[in-house]
Amino acid sequence: MRAKQSFFKTIIFSEILKGLRLTFKHLLVGKVITEQYPHQKPTLPDGYRGVIVHLRYDDGAEICVGCSLCEAACPSHCITVESAEREDMPQKRYAKRYILDVTKCVFCGFCVQACPVDALASSKEYEMATTDKRTLMMDKEAMLTLGDQYFPIRKKRPQYSEDRFSLFKQMKEVGFPLAKKGSSG
C-alpha cells in the first residue's frame, strides 16, 4: 500500500507541486526582506566599527596625547603619529601630525582599545567610496571633524591643580630637570 502511494506521489510530481505551492505563496504574501540600499540606509548596531575618529574634550581641546600606542597596535600599519611637546605645557605632548590611511585600515578597532586616554573612537561612517584616493589619507583635522559629527557628547576635561600649572610655568623658565613639583609658587 505504501509503495503504491509513493509511486502515485512520484508520477504526479507531488514533491515539485509542494515546492510550487511554497514559491507561489511567497509571490503573493512574501514580505520583502532586502534593503534598497542607497535609498534606504541600514540601521547600524551600537559598537559598529566604521572609520576611526578623534575626539575632543568639552572645551574643544583634542584629547590625543601623541603616545603612538595606536600606531603600535595597528595590525595593518595604517596610522602614522608624529608627536611633539606642547608649547603651553612643557613635557605634555600632542600629535603634531596624525595620519590615518583609510585605504589600508581594516576597521579592527585595536587602536581604539590601545588608546590610554580614549582619544579615538569608531564612528558609524562607512560610505567612504570616492573618486579621489587622496581624500582617504585622513589627517587629524579631518578625523576631528568626523568625530564632532558622530560624537556630539564630549567628556569633561580633567582639571589641573594650581600646583601643576606652576610646575609648567617653572619648566618653561628653567627647563625640565631642574624644575621640581611644588618647589616654587
Added chain:
Amino acid sequence: MELAAQLLVILIQIAAVMGVVLLHVAYLTYAERKILSDMQDRLGPMEVGPHGLLQPIADGLKLFFKEDIIPAGANKIIFSASPILVLVPALIGFAVVPFGRDSLHIGDIEITPYITDINIGVLYILAFSSLGAYGILLGGWASNSKYALLGGLRSAAQVISYELPLGLSLVGPILLSESLSMMEMTLAQGGGFWNWYVVKTTPIPFVIYMICAIAETNRLPFDLPEAESELVAGFFTEYSGMRFSFFFLAEYANMILVSCIAVVAFLGGWQAPFAFLEFIPPIVWFLAKVYFLLFFYIWLRATVPRLRFDQLMAFGWKIMLPLALVMVLGISIAKYVVTH
C-alpha cells in the same frame, strides 16, 4: 502592382510579428527577474524607470555598446555565425503560429493573424528547432574553451535526447486533428475546453511536452548546458556584447515559441474555454494562455534545483521516451476505435 501590395503586406506582417516577439522577449526577461525576485522575497530591478520598467532597454543598450571580443584561439567564422544560427531558428518558428481567428480587412488587402499557414506547420517548427542545436554546438566548439565545449556538448546531447519525446508527444494532437497545420489544429479544438487536446489525449502528452520543452530551451531544472556553478555560462562563456545578446534573445524567443506551440497543440490555441466566453477576442485568449505557460516556466525556475546529468539522461531515455511511445500507441488505438 497587385503583387507588390501583397509583398508589402507580408513584409509588414513579418515586421510586426518580429517586433512583437522581440518586445515580448525583452519584457520576458524583466518579468522573469521580477517574478523570481518576488518569490525569493526580493524586489528585483527597481532603479531604471518606475519599478525598473525600463531595465530591459538599459540592458539592451549596455550590451549593444559593449566591446565585441573574439577569443584568440577561436574559429572566427563559426564563432560569429553561431549566434545567428541560434537566433534565426528561434524567430522563424513564429511564422506559422496562428495568433487569432479573424483576418483584418483594409480595403482589398487581407491581413491574416498568422504570417503563413503551411500544411506542415508542426513539422516545420520541429525541423527548425533542431537546427538551433547546431548553433549551440558550433558556438561552444568554436570558442576554444573547455567550459564552452563541455556546455555545447551537454546541450547537444540534451536537445537530441529530449527532441524525440517532444516530437512524439505532438503526435497525439496531430493524429486527432488529422493535420500538421497549426491553424487547422486550433480549429479542431473549438467548442469548449473539453475539446482541447490536453483533455482529449489525457494530460500525459501535454506534461511530456512541457517537460521536454523546458529541457529543449535549456532552462531550470534542465539548465545543465549553462550550469553556472560548473561551466561558468556553458556554451556562451566566451561570448560578449551583441553576440551574447543574440544567444540570450534566442533562449527567450525559444521559450515563447515552445509556449505558443503548447498552446496551439494542447490548449486550444485562441479558442475560448467555454462557448459563452467567446465575446473576448481570440488573441486575448491566445496571449493569456501563452503568458500563463511563461509564468509557469519562471515559477518552476524559482522552485526546483538543477538535475544531475545522468539523472537528466536517464529521465529522458528511460521514462519520457517509452511513455511518449506508449501514448502514441494508445491515442492511435483510441482514434481507430472511435472512428470505426
